[in-house]
Amino acid sequence: MANVTIRNLNKNYENGFHAVKDVNLEIRDKEFMVLVGPSGCGKTTTLRMVAGLEEITSGEILIGADVVNDLPPMDRNIAMVFQNYALYPHKSVYQNMAFGLQMRKYPKDEIEKRVREAAEILGIESLLERKPRQLSGGQRQRVAVGRAIVRHPQVFLFDEPLSNLDAMLRVQMRVELKRLHERLETTAIYVTHDQVEAMTLGDRVVVMKDGWVQQVGEPLELYGKPLNRFVAGFIGSPAMNFVGVAISDPSGVLWAEAEGLRLKVPQQLVERVRPHTGKRATLGMRPEALHPVTGADPAEYCFDTTVDVVEPLGNEILVNFRAGGAPMVARVDPAVRVKAHQAIRLALDPERVHFFDENSGAAI
Amino acid sequence: MLIERKWKKWIFFYIPMAVFILFTLFPFYWMAVTAVRPDPELYRTWRQASATPFWTLEPTLEHFRGLLQTTAFPHWLWNTMLIALVSTVISLICGMFAGYALARLKFRGSEFLGTAIFVTYLVPQTLLFIPLADIIRDLHLGNTPWALMLTYPTFLIPFCTWLLMGYFKTIPKELEECARIDGATRFGAMVRIIFPVAIPGILSAGIFAFTLSWNEFIYALIFMSSAELKTVPVGVVSELIRGDIFFWGQLMAGALLGSIPVALVYSFFVEYYVTGLTGSVKG
Numbered sequence: 001m002a003n004v005t006i007r008n009l010n011k012n013y014e015n016g017f018h019a020v021k022d023v024n025l026e027i028r029d030k031e032f033m034v035l036v037g038p039s040g041c042g043k044t045t046t047l048r049m050v051a052g053l054e055e056i057t058s059g060e061i062l063i064g065a066d067v068v069n070d071l072p073p074m075d076r077n078i079a080m081v082f083q084n085y086a087l088y089p090h091k092s093v094y095q096n097m098a099f100g101l102q103m104r105k106y107p108k109d110e111i112e113k114r115v116r117e118a119a120e121i122l123g124i125e126s127l128l129e130r131k132p133r134q135l136s137g138g139q140r141q142r143v144a145v146g147r148a149i150v151r152h153p154q155v156f157l158f159d160e161p162l163s164n165l166d167a168m169l170r171v172q173m174r175v176e177l178k179r180l181h182e183r184l185e186t187t188a189i190y191v192t193h194d195q196v197e198a199m200t201l202g203d204r205v206v207v208m209k210d211g212w213v214q215q216v217g218e219p220l221e222l223y224g225k226p227l228n229r230f231v232a233g234f235i236g237s238p239a240m241n242f243v244g245v246a247i248s249d250p251s252g253v254l255w256a257e258a259e260g261l262r263l264k265v266p267q268q269l270v271e272r273v274r275p276h277t278g279k280r281a282t283l284g285m286r287p288e289a290l291h292p293v294t295g296a297d298p299a300e301y302c303f304d305t306t307v308d309v310v311e312p313l314g315n316e317i318l319v320n321f322r323a324g325g326a327p328m329v330a331r332v333d334p335a336v337r338v339k340a341h342q343a344i345r346l347a348l349d350p351e352r353v354h355f356f357d358e359n360s361g362a363a364i
Numbered sequence: 365m366l367i368e369r370k371w372k373k374w375i376f377f378y379i380p381m382a383v384f385i386l387f388t389l390f391p392f393y394w395m396a397v398t399a400v401r402p403d404p405e406l407y408r409t410w411r412q413a414s415a416t417p418f419w420t421l422e423p424t425l426e427h428f429r430g431l432l433q434t435t436a437f438p439h440w441l442w443n444t445m446l447i448a449l450v451s452t453v454i455s456l457i458c459g460m461f462a463g464y465a466l467a468r469l470k471f472r473g474s475e476f477l478g479t480a481i482f483v484t485y486l487v488p489q490t491l492l493f494i495p496l497a498d499i500i501r502d503l504h505l506g507n508t509p510w511a512l513m514l515t516y517p518t519f520l521i522p523f524c525t526w527l528l529m530g531y532f533k534t535i536p537k538e539l540e541e542c543a544r545i546d547g548a549t550r551f552g553a554m555v556r557i558i559f560p561v562a563i564p565g566i567l568s569a570g571i572f573a574f575t576l577s578w579n580e581f582i583y584a585l586i587f588m589s590s591a592e593l594k595t596v597p598v599g600v601v602s603e604l605i606r607g608d609i610f611f612w613g614q615l616m617a618g619a620l621l622g623s624i625p626v627a628l629v630y631s632f633f634v635e636y637y638v639t640g641l642t643g644s645v646k647g
Contacts, residue, residue, distance in 0.1 A: 086538035101546030
């Protein structure tokens, strides 16, 4: 059991690529921390530096109270699950799981006990004598997790462990991992490019891009209060709609205007948006913050548009349209009847409006 | 449709295959027939009415007896075996470590080193034996098995290194990363995880190296002079062709016996051998 502290962490590759830039993170004891971001954002590199598989250019990593910068992977008391599972193909499932304990010279009966215990937790008791090539993808995944948990490490590291599974199995394993973490109560760092995985698994989530940490927070915090346009667009599916608007103040009331779109700046944002009067900004609206107009919606949050494409998903309908010159999606109730090319009047929930600085992308 | 396809299969598959098999196996058949053909049949002309060039009606083991009793053939066989084994083992050990280093470790000049090793493999033996002869003489190794055990690796190590480097590259690097997290050192991960996983590749390299040294001719011809110490390829040629007389029966008997060990080695490991060359490791 331990917390992991990352201070001013940097990674420069020999070819000059600066993969990780000044990362500072405090991962609390027993916390499930997810690093998420597009490929090449430095999340895997950060994880590999914690594991000791990648050299640290500058900065410090602490596991518990100890700086581990110069410790080899074997001395960091961590366990890692790899994307391709990395099971030893010449060893049986049992031997795969026992290897780490054998290397640490545990007595035989202790090894046996721990492997049986882990196999039971993961439901793979019947597979112990098999070789990895005789297992299905999901079973291999379980063995890889089992190999990590028999060691009772201080920290679990997961490097996109579910990416090689098919969609159904991924959802199932996601739940199992969450349950497992609750049971084992061990600090975990989990890397993924899938924001749904990040949101469902993480106690807290770190969003990264181009080597920089964009935002750290609990899933709903990231969703509700994104610090910048990148986080706003990355978290949530379908992604947040963005449209460039001009902020104007013709009569003491702030308006956000784009071609064919004129929306009042909601009360809670007026103070923060006012300094941008006369300038351009980016307006962000989540698809679920848009709905067809009902009688109760105030007119200053409504606009007219034409439906482009309709995606009926069953539990909801995704309505694609253009507004203010940008393509947008609204997520509406399946009871609403909409057809392609039909005119529609939509209303925006004023509580869920975001503004971002046109240049820096920072939330206003 | 179906008939046409059958016809095509004969033209493009069965017939070329049959020709190919005939072409490859005929020399072996000829060797075997000649080895058991009695002398009077061997030295009569083809034009004679009773000639049966492709088979014999009176097979004999006389040539084998002659070979084993009148020549030092058993010694040659033993020498060849010993020299091939020792040089293969030396080359494999060096090749495994060198191949691993070139495939996995990033160090300055690793690519240049890899290419340089390959280039040494391309230097023809017919050139290399001249400086090597000098070295062998200076070290007083001439006419001892060590002369060959130490010179064969000059072409076997580059060969093994390259074959194994290619194989190691197909092994996912996560395997050893995982082993290192599991508590193995880099060296331990190599010995406990990478080498066992690479067994098909190592066996292929070994078989190839063994065959190459078994069949080697020019170094064996130059560095060994006493009849007792010769290897099979050199011994058979130098002792069984006296002046302009070819002892065809014994020559072929020697060739036949000499190729049996190699054939055995191949057939034992053929499965590994194929996966070793195609090189596929899945986790």
